[in-house]
Amino acid sequence: MRFCSACGQSVDHTIPAGDNRPRYCCAGCGTIHYQNPRMVLGTVPVWGEQVLLCRRAIEPRYGFWTLPAGFMENGESTHEGAHRETIEEAGAQIEMGDPFSILDVPHVDQVHMFFLAKVLNEQFDPGPESLEARLFSEADIPWDQIAFPTVTHTLRWFFEDRRAGQWRLHTQTLRYDRRPRA
Amino acid sequence: MRFCSACGQSVDHTIPAGDNRPRYCCAGCGTIHYQNPRMVLGTVPVWGEQVLLCRRAIEPRYGFWTLPAGFMENGESTHEGAHRETIEEAGAQIEMGDPFSILDVPHVDQVHMFFLAKVLNEQFDPGPESLEARLFSEADIPWDQIAFPTVTHTLRWFFEDRRAGQWRLHTQTLRYDRRPRA
Numbered sequence A, B: 001m002r003f004c005s006a007c008g009q010s011v012d013h014t015i016p017a018g019d020n021r022p023r024y025c026c027a028g029c030g031t032i033h034y035q036n037p038r039m040v041l042g043t044v045p046v047w048g049e050q051v052l053l054c055r056r057a058i059e060p061r062y063g064f065w066t067l068p069a070g071f072m073e074n075g076e077s078t079h080e081g082a083h084r085e086t087i088e089e090a091g092a093q094i095e096m097g098d099p100f101s102i103l104d105v106p107h108v109d110q111v112h113m114f115f116l117a118k119v120l121n122e123q124f125d126p127g128p129e130s131l132e133a134r135l136f137s138e139a140d141i142p143w144d145q146i147a148f149p150t151v152t153h154t155l156r157w158f159f160e161d162r163r164a165g166q167w168r169l170h171t172q173t174l175r176y177d178r179r180p181r182a
Helices: A078-090 A149-164 B078-090 B149-164
Strands: A012-014 A023-025 A038-047 A050-056 A069-071 A094-105 A110-119 A130-136 A170-173 B011-014 B023-026 B038-047 B050-056 B069-071 B094-105 B110-119 B130-136 B170-173
Touching (some): A038 A094, A078 A094, A078 A110, A149 A170, B038 B078
Parallel strands (some): A094 A170, B038 B110
Antiparallel strands (some): A038 A050, A050 A130, B038 B050, B038 B069
């Protein structure tokens, strides 16, 4: 951020009075531009013994498999956002279930939240962000081609809980080492 | 938003190619400025039969009572943010527990999340955003002076679950009528 989105002047990166961390501040109009983490919402769409995955048609992770998920939009609930993303990415008809996983990803300023969902029929219509949408049994999940660690964790928890016959909310913080590799 | 924070030019509010809703777009440098909901994180700090509330020293709802809570910051987890807010607002020593409530508040583009927490001693040191921090038994909760509906819901669920002797995750979407009043 270099310019104030309210008045167009240059912003300073400085600690405002009464605050304890640097923000982008406009000396011209006084606006403080806070930056906060974003939520990514998705579902675990279940059809019998199978789970619906989408193959990404966009970067990052073009060609890799993911649960349908995307950034939460203003004006919607988490539940609605997860439902919307499942329609947009997989074109799947679903019945929404309970929250299943919440994963903090602080190094990219994101919180990922997945809901259980029941797939209502086998008619899928992948949107422009997906190359294909396909059902997978546990044995067929392409574990080495999953797009994001939050999806891998959520899928593993899903199959564990299903074997245990008990569903619970899973939470975890995923941290990555950002130091350059040797 | 009137100006591009990357280059300082005027932005247009228009639907970008491949998107399905209006965004603030810069015709000069091509940046699309997405706007997304923010998370508010807090705790239900428990000391024996009592719960710790803070009386707000800032607007909105100056003078009203709240559970310690505030906006999630970049670089932290939900768990860390809720812990930080409890220290900042109440100056309380706590041991963090499980997620307890998630409330969608789509008309203000927020998601509120409260964790259970165990208060470790009765030394409180309210920060500049709180007039005081005080323990309340259920019978003494000032229900008509609670700052936000998400706090009222969370407190009610807390006392219900305690009576039932069973803790679970509570989720709800709070919607308000934004039409002007007659």
